[in-house]
Amino acid sequence: xxxxxxxxxxxxxxxxxxxxxxxxxxxxxxxxxxxxxxVEDILIAPVMGDVPAADMTMIYDSxxxxxxxxxxxxxxxxxxxxxxxxxxxxxxHARNVSDVILGDAKKWRADLIVMGTHGRRGLNRxxxxxxxxxxxxxxxxxxxxxxxxxxxxxxxxxx
Numbered sequence: 001x002x003x004x005x006x007x008x009x010x011x012x013x014x015x016x017x018x019x020x021x022x023x024x025x026x027x028x029x030x031x032x033x034x035x036x037x038x039v040e041d042i043l044i045a046p047v048m049g050d051v052p053a054a055d056m057t058m059i060y061d062s063x064x065x066x067x068x069x070x071x072x073x074x075x076x077x078x079x080x081x082x083x084x085x086x087x088x089x090x091x092x093h094a095r096n097v098s099d100v101i102l103g104d105a106k107k108w109r110a111d112l113i114v115m116g117t118h119g120r121r122g123l124n125r126x127x128x129x130x131x132x133x134x135x136x137x138x139x140x141x142x143x144x145x146x147x148x149x150x151x152x153x154x155x156x157x158x159x
Contacts, residue, residue: 007022009098014075019077034110035075035086074087098131098134102144116145
C-alpha cells in the first residue's frame with residue numbers, strides 16, 4: 001500500500017520514535033524511506049539586531065551540524081534493518097519547517113508522512129506552534145503522527 005515514506009527527523013527521542021515506526025512499516029510494505037532534516041533559520045533572523053553577522057553564521061552552522069548529526073544517527077538506525085532509505089538535509093531559507101516538509105513530500109512523491117510529535121497543548125502549543133499539526137492539516141497524503149512516550153504514572157505504595 002505504501003511505497004514511499006517520508007520521515008522528518010530532528011534528533012529528538014520523539015522523532016526517533018517516529019522513524020522506528022516508519023521503518024517497521026517500510027519493512028512490512030517493502031517501501032522506500034526518505035529521512036529529512038530541515039535546517040531552520042527563522043529562529044535566528046529576528047534576533048539579529050545588534051548581533052554581529054559572524055555570530056549568527058556560527059549559530060546557523062551549529063544548527064546545520066545538529067541536522068547532519070540527526071541524519072547520521074537516523075542512517076545508523078536504518079543500517080540495522082533491510083529497509084532502503086536515503087537522507088536529505090534541506091535549508092529552510094525563511095520558510096516554515098512544515099512548508100519545507102510538505103514541499104519535499106510532494107517533490108519526492110511520498111505516499112505517507114510519518115512524524116514524531118510531542119502532543120503539546122495549551123500555552124506551550126500556542127507559543128511553540130506545531131509543525132506536525134500543520135503537516136497533518138495540509139498534507140495531500142496520509143500522515144501518521146507518533147506520540148511521544150510519556151512517563152508512566154507512579155502507583156501509590158501500599159502501606
